[in-house]
Amino acid sequence: MRLASSVVVEHGYKRSALYDLANNRVQRIPLELGAALAQPHLYLTKPQEKWAFYLEENGFLINEQASLWRPYRSDFLFPRIPKLHTLSVDLHAALSGEFVGWLLRSTNLLSMTHIVVMTEDGRQIEAYEFLKNINKLRIGGTYEILEERVPGALVGTLFDGNLTPRLQRTGSPSQLNNRDFICADTQVYSLTRQYSELVGNLHCDAEGCIFSHKDEKTYLLGTTSSQLSDILSSERYRRASKNTKDLRDQCKYCELRYVCIHPFTYRLDPHNIQSSPSLCVYDPCAEAPQNQLFAEAP
Ligand code: SF4
Numbered sequence: 001m002r003l004a005s006s007v008v009v010e011h012g013y014k015r016s017a018l019y020d021l022a023n024n025r026v027q028r029i030p031l032e033l034g035a036a037l038a039q040p041h042l043y044l045t046k047p048q049e050k051w052a053f054y055l056e057e058n059g060f061l062i063n064e065q066a067s068l069w070r071p072y073r074s075d076f077l078f079p080r081i082p083k084l085h086t087l088s089v090d091l092h093a094a095l096s097g098e099f100v101g102w103l104l105r106s107t108n109l110l111s112m113t114h115i116v117v118m119t120e121d122g123r124q125i126e127a128y129e130f131l132k133n134i135n136k137l138r139i140g141g142t143y144e145i146l147e148e149r150v151p152g153a154l155v156g157t158l159f160d161g162n163l164t165p166r167l168q169r170t171g172s173p174s175q176l177n178n179r180d181f182i183c184a185d186t187q188v189y190s191l192t193r194q195y196s197e198l199v200g201n202l203h204c205d206a207e208g209c210i211f212s213h214k215d216e217k218t219y220l221l222g223t224t225s226s227q228l229s230d231i232l233s234s235e236r237y238r239r240a241s242k243n244t245k246d247l248r249d250q251c252k253y254c255e256l257r258y259v260c261i262h263p264f265t266y267r268l269d270p271h272n273i274q275s276s277p278s279l280c281v282y283d284p285c286a287e288a289p290q291n292q293l294f295a296e297a298p
Pocket of ligand 1: 245
């Protein structure tokens with residue numbers, strides 16, 4: 001018996017979880033069973049055999065020779081600080097000529113794959129003009145105009161490299177629910193880890209202050225009076241970039257940490273980027289099953 005080819009096992013403090021990357025499913029299992037599944041040869045106790053039967057019936061396990069089993073290690077997916085991929089800019093900063101000059105001096109922008117400009121109502125044309133200026137830098141990837149139409153509800157219009165509108169997406173920050181778990185295939189899994197940790201992002205607010213995300217208000221990385229390359233080589237940026245859920249209080253014990261995209265800006269101590277998440281309804285150290293997290297999202 002072995003794990004199905006699209007299934008990986010990750011361990012938490014009290015439980016393990018099976019991520020079925022092909023079918024967008026997460027199944028929590030007992031920690032001991034998770035440890036057994038991580039071994040090349042599977043020896044199961046009687047209670048674990050019942051679990052194995054359930055998992056086989058639901059396609060997480062396949063009944064084949066144990067010798068075919070290859071233990072999966074996810075850590076190789078995230079060995080280095082990922083390159084900068086997303087820049088978001090408050091329109092106020094975007095309109096200042098100084099900011100455009102700052103961007104033009106910044107060769108690091110060439111690695112960007114997503115540029116987001118955040119607008120207020122009625123300023124979409126100015127936002128589009130700014131994107132046209134940035135487009136002259138020939139940044140590959142996508143562009144986006146993000147509007148806060150009603151408080152707490154975001155509407156984004158995505159453009160391709162020719163600034164042709166591609167699609168609209170909406171989102172609103174909410175308490176963690178089962179929609180906060182994303183996995184599709186190994187490539188998306190790897191990307192999800194990067195995006196869920198919010199590394200590779202930079203945000204420039206209206207005053208020209210640089211943060212690691214548009215919702216980050218406390219952990220300042222620098223200002224537009226510094227060169228972008230200096231900000232990216234600073235200790236503060238390295239610390240923010242390495243701030244994965246593996247290091248954060250509570251999340252580091254959670255078997256769901258690689259599929260959870262609960263934003264790191266929701267944290268109990270705003271001054272400590274490794275502090276426990278706020279608004280998380282899951283306690284990875286509790287014995288209780290906490291099935292509410294897996295209920296159908298409203
Ligand atoms: S935010 Fe909550 S569910 Fe997500 S990884 Fe952290 S502890 Fe787990």
